[in-house]
Amino acid sequence: MEYDSLSAKQHKLKKELVCIEYPGIVRNPDRMLASMGGQMEMSMAISSEKRRLELRFRPESTYAKPLFGDRHVTAGLVLKIKTRRKRNQPNEAQVNAIEIAGHVNLIFKFDSMCDFQLLPAFRNRSGIVECAYNQLVPSGVITSIPKETSANIPYFLPPISFSRFDTAQTSIFKAKDILTNMVGPGERHRASRTKHGLYMSFSLTEPLPKEPNPLALRIIEQKRISNETVELIRNSFMERPVWTKSALKGTLQLSDEDVRYILPVMGLYFINGPWRGTWVRFGYDPRKHFESRFYQLLDFRVRAIGALHDKIKVKRVTNATKPCMRFANSHSSTRDPDKLSIARTVAEQSSFSFTMDTLPVMRIIFYQYCDVKVPRIQQMLEKIPTPLTGVICNEKNGWLPPRFDEQCRDILTDIVLSNFRKAKEADSNTSEFEETEGDETEVTFDDEEENDESGDESYDEKIISDME
Structure with a gap:
């Protein structure tokens, strides 16, 4: 599309936007925002330099472990493209207008692994798997005595986190003599981190x-x-x-x-x-x-x-x-x-x-x-x-x-x-x-x-x- 000086005023180059690479197909934008904690949690992650963006595929569950997105510095533009398609030829599109919606300096990427997910599901006496989430996490005002209902609630105490890191680790926790034979000659020692000071x-x-x-x-x-x-x-x-x-x-x-x-x-x-x-x-x-x-x-x-x-x-x-x-x-x-x-x-x-x-x-x-x-x-x-x-x-x-x-x-x-x-x-x-x-x-x-x-x-x- 050729450059038009009249349409150049519509470009919003000064508007700063944030890009999020969502790890999934978005069909409902409201559910997508809810999985990342809503606008409040997203604003806190964007404003803080060391804060990571949390994504929970089951935001309504207390036991859902989040997937963390890391922030990266980038340089890009957000384009708003208007196309025209024919009914008899839906695969062919004609570009009518291109507008710059803003520039992007920050992008969140979900490159890390998700922690182990433990669901509050149990088999009953008939062998059918049932979800006990409503029994474990009560809703509303509790009017009954805890001792009366505690006997029927199954035990479900998952840890806060199963893995210490959400990235693949190359460390091999073996004895020194075994580790020497497993690691190659050029990988036996990590690079020195000294600053060479006196x-x-x-x-x-x-x-x-x-x-x-x-x-x-x-x-x-x-x-x-x-x-x-x-x-x-x-x-x-x-x-x-x-x-x-x-x-x-x-x-x-x-x-x-x-x-x-x-x-x-x-x-x-x-x-x-x-x-x-x-x-x-x-x-x-x-x-x-x-x-x-x-x-x-x-x-x-x-x-x-x-x-x-x-x-x-x-x-x-x-x-x-x-x-x-x-x-x-x-x-x-x-x-x-x-x-x-x-x-x-x-x-x-x-x-x-x-x-x-x-x-x-x-x-x-x-x-x-x-x-x-x-x-x-x-x-x-x-x-x-x-x-x-x-x-x-x-x-x-x-x-x-x-x-x-x-x-x-x-x-x-x-x-x-x-x-x-x-x-x-x-x-x-x-x-x-x-x-x-x-x-x-x-x-x-x-x-x-x-x-x-x-x-x-x-x-x-x-x-x-x-x-x-």
């Missing part, structure tokens, strides 16, 4: 590498990470030579997927010592620079004072249940290489920086001293005298005096406790906190800290005198 133990004498592992550069090319993201992180390391992963992600608002592969190219990682858990730029030695004390790590733990400990979640939650197939695995999802990682995630400020208004998001959290925006702690760092020429840092405390971190933890604890009180007063519900505050404070504080009768200002001077 992870080092802290030492005062061992020299630090000045260049990254050449294999780490290949990883960036294979992952197709944009040069804009690499240059953004490189400039950040030129301004500040030592970073934690969380601080870099939060400051630049980057995703973990890109930062994890770029960091091994920018610096080395200390697994212990004063700069443990940080990435140090290649060519920079924090053991030789006194200003690197600002980049040392402070581990802060929220103490169990009243209801404060219960209101803040733990860092890691172990869940022994089976993986939920309703949500897609983030590692297996396809990534759009043209989509930049900049501004793709928004991290909370309190996850890597501490201010006078901070309430930590976790009970155990790590800060660099430069990210602790507390004037008193910054003044304490500035008051530390410059060491003499030839003096090296301490293997445990770095460039800081002994017990400096303990004093900082006390200051942060007082700030967090004060902010928690303000938050409780703002919610006009302080009864729970006031009742439990006094008793638990005496138990949770360390005895060594309670016996210290010296004031805060005198203790600051004591730390500085110890350093001298």
Whole structure:
């Protein structure tokens, strides 16, 4: 059909549509929508990036196991074609008009397998199979006593899921000697997932590498990470030579997927010592620079004072249940290489920086001293005298005096406790906190800290005198 400028206005190129490859022949659109949970469930699956689309071939049954559809990035158009057919020649059609109904960027495909289906059907005494669904799942208001009808109801307790995964698995759970003979020579070992980073133990004498592992550069090319993201992180390391992963992600608002592969190219990682858990730029030695004390790590733990400990979640939650197939695995999802990682995630400020208004998001959290925006702690760092020429840092405390971190933890604890009180007063519900505050404070504080009768200002001077 030739292009017509008059009909071009009818095209709706800006209208965004979602394509769903339904695994079946649709004769009734209403039943098709009901099998996918209706418009509400479909909208939730489309709006959430990690949510999978559920399809139940028996939506009226509670025991129906769903079939999951995965989302894929695509590029296509939806065409609305009007044809004309003759009654005597129904197989021949003449195209009268073609209209673009919209463009498609997202498509759901049901490529996975459906879980085992267990029907609530039983054989009666005469050998006929009957469905006991109405007896197992009552409808309406229950007026009879459960004990009266429980004897006639058959036992039907199917598990939540029979299989852990809905895709074919190639793992062979056999002994090592048997597995070696069954698997081919080129399939005995899976591909290495290392990022080829340089992870080092802290030492005062061992020299630090000045260049990254050449294999780490290949990883960036294979992952197709944009040069804009690499240059953004490189400039950040030129301004500040030592970073934690969380601080870099939060400051630049980057995703973990890109930062994890770029960091091994920018610096080395200390697994212990004063700069443990940080990435140090290649060519920079924090053991030789006194200003690197600002980049040392402070581990802060929220103490169990009243209801404060219960209101803040733990860092890691172990869940022994089976993986939920309703949500897609983030590692297996396809990534759009043209989509930049900049501004793709928004991290909370309190996850890597501490201010006078901070309430930590976790009970155990790590800060660099430069990210602790507390004037008193910054003044304490500035008051530390410059060491003499030839003096090296301490293997445990770095460039800081002994017990400096303990004093900082006390200051942060007082700030967090004060902010928690303000938050409780703002919610006009302080009864729970006031009742439990006094008793638990005496138990949770360390005895060594309670016996210290010296004031805060005198203790600051004591730390500085110890350093001298």
